[in-house]
Amino acid sequence: MEEVLVDRYVIFEDELAKIIGERGGTPESLTVESTLEKVYAKDLRGEEMEAELQRATKELMRRYREEVELPADEILLQRKASRPSAVKKVAVPLTGNCDDHDADFYSQALDGIEPHLRQVADPPGLTSLVLRVSWPGGSALRRFPTGAYISSADHNLLAFYVGPYRPGFAAAGFYLVYDAWANSVAVVPQLPSRSINAFSHCNIGAGVAVLRHNLPSDYILVELLPRLDNRCLISTSATFCMWWSSGPAAGRWIQKEVVLPLPSEPDEDSSQPDYNFCADTIFTAGTNCLCWVDLLQGILICDHVLDHHPEFRFVALPWECSIKPDPEGDRGMPDQYRSMCCVRRGDDHIIKFISMHGHGQGADISDVALMIWTLDPCDPMSKWKAGKTSFRISDLWCDPIYKRELPPRTPSCPVVSLVQDDVIYITVEDMLNTEARGPCVLSLDMNKHRVLSAFMPPPQSRVFPLPSIFASTFTTYLNKRSEWSEAMLRKCEEEQMGDWRKREKSVMLSTSSDAMAMSSQYFRRAQLPTGLGLRSRPHSISNERSVGLALLLDDI
Numbered sequence: 001m002e003e004v005l006v007d008r009y010v011i012f013e014d015e016l017a018k019i020i021g022e023r024g025g026t027p028e029s030l031t032v033e034s035t036l037e038k039v040y041a042k043d044l045r046g047e048e049m050e051a052e053l054q055r056a057t058k059e060l061m062r063r064y065r066e067e068v069e070l071p072a073d074e075i076l077l078q079r080k081a082s083r084p085s086a087v088k089k090v091a092v093p094l095t096g097n098c099d100d101h102d103a104d105f106y107s108q109a110l111d112g113i114e115p116h117l118r119q120v121a122d123p124p125g126l127t128s129l130v131l132r133v134s135w136p137g138g139s140a141l142r143r144f145p146t147g148a149y150i151s152s153a154d155h156n157l158l159a160f161y162v163g164p165y166r167p168g169f170a171a172a173g174f175y176l177v178y179d180a181w182a183n184s185v186a187v188v189p190q191l192p193s194r195s196i197n198a199f200s201h202c203n204i205g206a207g208v209a210v211l212r213h214n215l216p217s218d219y220i221l222v223e224l225l226p227r228l229d230n231r232c233l234i235s236t237s238a239t240f241c242m243w244w245s246s247g248p249a250a251g252r253w254i255q256k257e258v259v260l261p262l263p264s265e266p267d268e269d270s271s272q273p274d275y276n277f278c279a280d281t282i283f284t285a286g287t288n289c290l291c292w293v294d295l296l297q298g299i300l301i302c303d304h305v306l307d308h309h310p311e312f313r314f315v316a317l318p319w320e321c322s323i324k325p326d327p328e329g330d331r332g333m334p335d336q337y338r339s340m341c342c343v344r345r346g347d348d349h350i351i352k353f354i355s356m357h358g359h360g361q362g363a364d365i366s367d368v369a370l371m372i373w374t375l376d377p378c379d380p381m382s383k384w385k386a387g388k389t390s391f392r393i394s395d396l397w398c399d400p401i402y403k404r405e406l407p408p409r410t411p412s413c414p415v416v417s418l419v420q421d422d423v424i425y426i427t428v429e430d431m432l433n434t435e436a437r438g439p440c441v442l443s444l445d446m447n448k449h450r451v452l453s454a455f456m457p458p459p460q461s462r463v464f465p466l467p468s469i470f471a472s473t474f475t476t477y478l479n480k481r482s483e484w485s486e487a488m489l490r491k492c493e494e495e496q497m498g499d500w501r502k503r504e505k506s507v508m509l510s511t512s513s514d515a516m517a518m519s520s521q522y523f524r525r526a527q528l529p530t531g532l533g534l535r536s537r538p539h540s541i542s543n544e545r546s547v548g549l550a551l552l553l554d555d556i
């Protein structure tokens with residue numbers, strides 16, 4: 001399957017709760033309702049009632065832990081011992097400059113979590129991804145709301161926020177990286193709150209980015225956090241945070257100060273301009289480029305993420321699509337009628353921007369049309385090119401497949417196919433349907449102006465919030481880790497470690513910037529040569545690291 005549609009919102013499957021349910025659930029005597037009834041029956045008043053409620057609550061928690069959770073914990077441990085997980089747990093080194101949680105917290109988080117593909121479906125069907133958790137009943141990991149969000153994807157890698165944590169927001173949680181090729185998962189700690197907090201920085205919007213490098217399981221996590229100015233507003237100064245999964249800089253967040261060319265408006269009451277940028281999505285464009293997209297204004301592009309001093313450029317949206325956000329008002333939800341991604345065609349990368357043109361700009365919904373623009377991310381002089389075709393919403397409503405499935409409704413969440421040039425996906429919510437079901441997802445042929453297929457979820461499948469869908473090719477990497485690639489991977493890792501040890505003897509990493517520079521130089525030197533392939537040149541296998549890496553990646 002070349003492409004799947006995935007919902008960014010990921011739910012938890014609680015193994016401990018499942019066992020408690022198998023054992024009959026919570027006894028009536030240990031429910032909150034029964035406890036309150038007993039307290040209120042005593043007819044106490046004032047401080048006596050408050051003291052009795054506190055005492056009864058503590059006793060309820062103690063009994064629940066002893067009579068319900070501890071027996072379930074024992075069963076859970078036995079099951080985990082007898083049924084080892086098929087998901088490889090990759091423990092990351094923690095070498096300082098992390099948050100206040102200790103190593104045991106992240107070790108327990110890693111041991112008790114694993115992604116699970118409940119269903120892999122051809123588009124426009126949705127691929128269901130869940131996180132199975134098996135944390136002990138008394139764990140601190142159970143003190144935050146269950147749920148996760150897929151922030152970004154690159155090749156075989158998915159990057160999640162688990163829990164309510166976001167940079168600058170003091171809440172429990174962590175980063176999670178899932179590798180479909182290796183069927184592995186890694187837990188990455190929060191950014192250090194001593195240097196990144198709500199008083200110093202603001203969230204740019206889209207979230208953490210993942211960028212794959214060299215070996216299929218090597219990656220970099222990137223957070224871009226603008227600094228606040230003296231008015232507590234977004235400024236052009238920002239902190240560029242990177243987490244390396246391997247190499248001499250691995251195990252800590254590396255921070256660099258950068259300058260962002262943000263769009264601005266003059267402030268009538270101040271000599272300082274007002275900057276306005278909110279990233280709705282983030283994606284990679286090639287091996288060393290990241291794009292943060294404000295779907296109302298344009299793209300922040302970092303062409304060389306690995307540079308010692310990363311530089312950014314801003315590319316505005318097509319003039320007919322640019323919408324000036326109201327600094328005093330709500331910018332709305334532009335991802336409900338626009339999206340952007342980067343597709344690969346051979347050796348070229350193309351940014352595709354799709355918009356329901358006219359939506360939110362005063363046009364009648366029947367006159368709104370789906371349109372696509374393209375941009376070359378590798379050429380700083382490239383201009384947006386409008387597609388040759390468009391798809392009017394009124395024509396969509398007249399399509400035979402649409403009329404059979406749905407009444408006239410405003411579609412939302414357009415998504416460009418990563419593998420089919422003229423295909424897009426849209427979501428239609430039938431609010432008048434009395435059945436509790438999720439939105440219908442349609443695939444459209446922009447060139448032939450017709451609906452190709454429709455996916456209607458079964459009754460009782462609705463989840464909230466409504467899906468935030470993106471296209472990905474990560475499932476093409478599932479179960480691709482062969483015995484040959486395992487051996488080659490170990491060989492390459494040994495060669496890399498030997499190279500790193502030699503460098504560490506000659507270079508003292510005294511500052512985080514030095515570590516980042518060294519890692520950047522190393523990975524640039526290890527870039528893969530083009531034209532090497534296992535099928536085309538089977539005799540080319542040698543002891544050279546670059547050739548081995550090229551063969552390894554070509555094989556998967």
